[in-house]
Amino acid sequence: MAYEFILVEPQVAPYVALIRLNRPKEYNALNLQLMGEIRDALSVLDNDDAVRAIVITGNEKAFAAGADIKQMAGKSAVDMLKIDQFSTWDAIRRTKKPLIAAVSGFALGGGCELVMHCDMVVASETAQFGQPEINIGVMPGAGGTQRLTKAVGKVRAMEMVLTGRFISAEEAKDAGLINKIVPVALYLDEAIKMASAVAEKSPIAVQLAKESVLKAFDTHLQEGLYFERKNFYMLFATEDQKEGMNAFVEKRKPDFKGQ
Numbered sequence: 001m002a003y004e005f006i007l008v009e010p011q012v013a014p015y016v017a018l019i020r021l022n023r024p025k026e027y028n029a030l031n032l033q034l035m036g037e038i039r040d041a042l043s044v045l046d047n048d049d050a051v052r053a054i055v056i057t058g059n060e061k062a063f064a065a066g067a068d069i070k071q072m073a074g075k076s077a078v079d080m081l082k083i084d085q086f087s088t089w090d091a092i093r094r095t096k097k098p099l100i101a102a103v104s105g106f107a108l109g110g111g112c113e114l115v116m117h118c119d120m121v122v123a124s125e126t127a128q129f130g131q132p133e134i135n136i137g138v139m140p141g142a143g144g145t146q147r148l149t150k151a152v153g154k155v156r157a158m159e160m161v162l163t164g165r166f167i168s169a170e171e172a173k174d175a176g177l178i179n180k181i182v183p184v185a186l187y188l189d190e191a192i193k194m195a196s197a198v199a200e201k202s203p204i205a206v207q208l209a210k211e212s213v214l215k216a217f218d219t220h221l222q223e224g225l226y227f228e229r230k231n232f233y234m235l236f237a238t239e240d241q242k243e244g245m246n247a248f249v250e251k252r253k254p255d256f257k258g259q
């Protein structure tokens with residue numbers, strides 16, 4: 001897979017793929033091509049049975065400093081509507097396999113929103129999260145007002161969105177935006193470790209469990225419970241369920257085949 005603005009390692013660890021944003025001079029600003037490349041790479045990896053979890057990272061200084069302001073500056077509302085960049089984000093959101101963000105440095109605007117499209121987040125001690133769109137006369141457009149509010153609560157989301165203040169990794173962890181903080185030298189390894197822990201499980205159970213947790217974001221409780229129940233029953237049609245439960249009873253490690 002050859003891309004201009006991302007690097008893809010399909011097997012950074014067994015069953016774990018890595019996507020690295022690679023526009024370092026622009027702090028990985030998310031231009032349309034880069035977003036399209038992430039979408040395309042995720043689509044390939046999502047359909048590859050040798051991949052069970054995907055880590056997305058940037059570099060030590062920046063996960064991503066947001067949508068590419070230079071690319072957007074001269075656009076009209078109609079231009080933006082026609083470009084329809086958010087259909088790319090919708091496709092990313094539909095990735096079935098778990099996405100783990102490995103974040104160091106800036107995760108701002110669309111960068112913070114991309115983190116929130118991921119399912120788990122490992123951050124380095126230097127990570128900073130923010131929605132500073134207000135400073136350039138706009139507001140978050142890739143789900144930030146919704147996902148941030150659900151992740152960190154109303155008042156903290158309001159402060160970040162209305163004042164543009166960045167929060168530290170420590171504050172992001174307190175607020176529930178990220179899972180863990182590790183030293184800079186370790187953040188990618190730790191994210192790969194987290195992805196590997198998921199990749200050991202039955203990929204079908206993981207897919208339906210991810211789908212069910214995400215359902216909590218866009219549905220009422222009763223409908224979400226019904227959805228969860230259907231997925232739960234469906235897993236009893238898989239060989240992995242038999243293998244997992246038999247392995248437990250037989251006191252051995254399960255060998256999940258994704259069947």
Ligand code: CAA
Nearest residue numbers: 025026027029065066067068069070109110132140141142
């Ligand atoms: N778009 C385009 N270029 C960007 C960028 C962005 N979002 N962020 C940084 N860059 C570029 C800078 O223009 C600069 O390029 P040049 O060397 O060619 O001038 C280079 O990256 C380095 O940036 P700085 O010189 O500004 O570096 P700094 O260390 O002084 O500051 C920063 C770093 C705080 C991240 C600062 O660059 C910044 O505030 N960036 C913009 C952050 C932002 O507003 N993000 C939201 C974008 S809108 C959005 O994301 C909408 C949405 O919801 C989808």
